[in-house]
Amino acid sequence: MTTTDSNLVGFPLRRPGQPYPPAEYEGLRKREGLVRSTLPTGAPVWLVTRHEEVRAVLTDPRISSNPSHPGFPRPAKTGGVPAQDQVPGWFVALDPPEHTRFRKTLIPEFTVRRIREMRPVIQAIVDERIDAMLAGGNSADLISDFALPVPSLVISRLLGVPKADCDFFEAQTRVLVTLTSTDGQREAATKALLRYLNRLIALKTKRPGDDLMSRLLADGKLTPQELSGVGMLLLIAGHETTANNIGLGAVTLLMNPQWIGDDRAVEELLRYYSVADLVAFRVAVEDVEIGGQLIKAGEGIVPLVAAANHDETVFECPHQFDPSRSARHHVAFGYGVHQCLGQNLVRVEMELAYRSLFERIPTLELAVPVEELPLKYDGVLFGLHALPVRW
Amino acid sequence: MVRISVDIDSCIGAGQCVLSAPEVFDQDDDGIVMVLDGEPAEPVAEDVRLAGRICPSQAITVHED
Numbered sequence: 221m222t223t224t225d226s227n228l229v230g231f232p233l234r235r236p237g238q239p240y241p242p243a244e245y246e247g248l249r250k251r252e253g254l255v256r257s258t259l260p261t262g263a264p265v266w267l268v269t270r271h272e273e274v275r276a277v278l279t280d281p282r283i284s285s286n287p288s289h290p291g292f293p294r295p296a297k298t299g300g301v302p303a304q305d306q307v308p309g310w311f312v313a314l315d316p317p318e319h320t321r322f323r324k325t326l327i328p329e330f331t332v333r334r335i336r337e338m339r340p341v342i343q344a345i346v347d348e349r350i351d352a353m354l355a356g357g358n359s360a361d362l363i364s365d366f367a368l369p370v371p372s373l374v375i376s377r378l379l380g381v382p383k384a385d386c387d388f389f390e391a392q393t394r395v396l397v398t399l400t401s402t403d404g405q406r407e408a409a410t411k412a413l414l415r416y417l418n419r420l421i422a423l424k425t426k427r428p429g430d431d432l433m434s435r436l437l438a439d440g441k442l443t444p445q446e447l448s449g450v451g452m453l454l455l456i457a458g459h460e461t462t463a464n465n466i467g468l469g470a471v472t473l474l475m476n477p478q479w480i481g482d483d484r485a486v487e488e489l490l491r492y493y494s495v496a497d498l499v500a501f502r503v504a505v506e507d508v509e510i511g512g513q514l515i516k517a518g519e520g521i522v523p524l525v526a527a528a529n530h531d532e533t534v535f536e537c538p539h540q541f542d543p544s545r546s547a548r549h550h551v552a553f554g555y556g557v558h559q560c561l562g563q564n565l566v567r568v569e570m571e572l573a574y575r576s577l578f579e580r581i582p583t584l585e586l587a588v589p590v591e592e593l594p595l596k597y598d599g600v601l602f603g604l605h606a607l608p609v610r611w
Numbered sequence: 612m613v614r615i616s617v618d619i620d621s622c623i624g625a626g627q628c629v630l631s632a633p634e635v636f637d638q639d640d641d642g643i644v645m646v647l648d649g650e651p652a653e654p655v656a657e658d659v660r661l662a663g664r665i666c667p668s669q670a671i672t673v674h675e676d
């Protein structure tokens with residue numbers, strides 16, 4: 221297929237006031253081959269929109285996650301977290317076999333069984349946040365009072381952050397995901413967190429506990445420096461992603477109350493919103509053909525998971541929120557060797573968050589009309605800036 | 612009747628199989644897939660096919676015989 225300039229598509233397609241996922245994805249999915257696009261930096265990139273081809277890109281060994289390869293797509297800065305790909309232990313930016321060493325070391329901590337054992341801890345965190353909201357009156361911002369602190373507190377407990385330090389931890393991670401933070405504030409928060417993680421590692425070396433950091437230190441497969449990078453990755457990968465899902469899901473359930481109490485809503489919400497649409501960036505390191513399109517070595521690729529999760533050939537009536545469908549084959553967590561390490565944790569967090577919210581605050585309602593909710597069109601992840609509620 | 616084979620070297624421990632068919636798949640202490648029942652009967656076979664389809668590292672092969 222040849223590409224003419226009239227076929228060039230701007231990137232990203234998410235725009236204020238437009239439906240999400242962008243309506244243009246539908247037309248792009250129907251195009252032959254892949255879609256040529258330019259990043260805000262002016263660099264060309266291939267957009268991948270169909271389910272089958274997104275999976276093909278994310279499993280092809282000739283396609284790399286490593287940003288040190290020439291041509292790796294660099295989106296313009298959009299107020300997201302600072303680039304961490306030079307940090308040792310930032311294994312989402314490594315390819316096998318380097319990636320494999322980290323992944324294999326981490327997976328025992330994230331098995332279905334291990335996460336199930338964490339349910340009481342997660343439930344207690346959810347309950348504490350709801351207690352605090354109820355104690356604060358009859359209204360709240362569900363994003364800053366609930367959706368953001370819950371995943372942050374869960375990750376701190378997972379890592380073994382002492383309870384007394386959880387507030388510090390939460391405050392610093394908050395700076396990283398707050399749009400109005402300046403670059404200077406973000407940098408300072410990143411440094412403070414890395415310093416803290418190094419202190420935590422020193423503490424766990426001396427006095428190990430029953431937590432991820434202590435176990436990984438004891439097993440010695442990662443250096444302390446790599447471990448602090450891993451800690452930072454877990455923190456950043458698992459905070460705003462989960463918070464956005466909790467927030468968007470709460471709105472969706474308020475608008476579709478017939479699904480409140482049905483745990484199948486969790487998987488459908490993950491598919492429906494696919495908040496990490498602009499996360500899994502790649503570059504070809506050899507020539508490779510995907511969907512009939514030749515991608516040359518050194519060309520950047522963006523598999524759009526929201527487009528794939530709304531592929532009408534795979535999900536019937538994809539724009540309908542329907543928890544009764546079987547949505548498990550969605551790619552909201554990516555696909556291939558980098559598929560989200562925290563996915564089983566997210567599922568439990570979302571399930572317990574919704575169940576407890578609606579059980580404990582049955583009169584919960586939006587405090588502003590749904591059209592006025594401030595959606596995140598400007599970040600890397602889709603979500604809500606705020607979610608005013610009352611009861 | 613289905614038969615299952617797994618490639619434990621490519622398993623990345625996402626646990627999708629365990630969520631799909633807990634009677635058939637588990638993860639060992641290293642987080643790697645274990646097959647509890649290599650020749651499951653219907654209707655579990657349908658869950659096993661789903662696991663085969665969604666395993667992110669294509670570590671599960673479901674043979675239909």
Ligand code: HEM
Pocket residue numbers: 285311312313323371375453454455457458459461462465494495496499500501552553554555557558559560561562563565566
């Ligand atoms: C709803 C919430 C979440 C979504 C939508 C999400 C999405 C994703 C996606 C799309 C990827 C693949 C990136 C790529 O292929 O380049 C990924 C990887 C990852 N996620 Fe998540 N994530 C979520 C929550 C979490 C949580 C709670 C944690 C940890 C506590 C976590 C930890 C990770 C890690 C460590 C990776 C890298 C895995 C690897 O490279 O092997 N995520 N996530």
Ligand code: SF4
Pocket residue numbers: 617621622623624625626627628629638642643644665666667668669670671
């Ligand atoms: S779904 Fe695949 S990668 Fe995940 S645990 Fe099962 S076999 Fe391993």
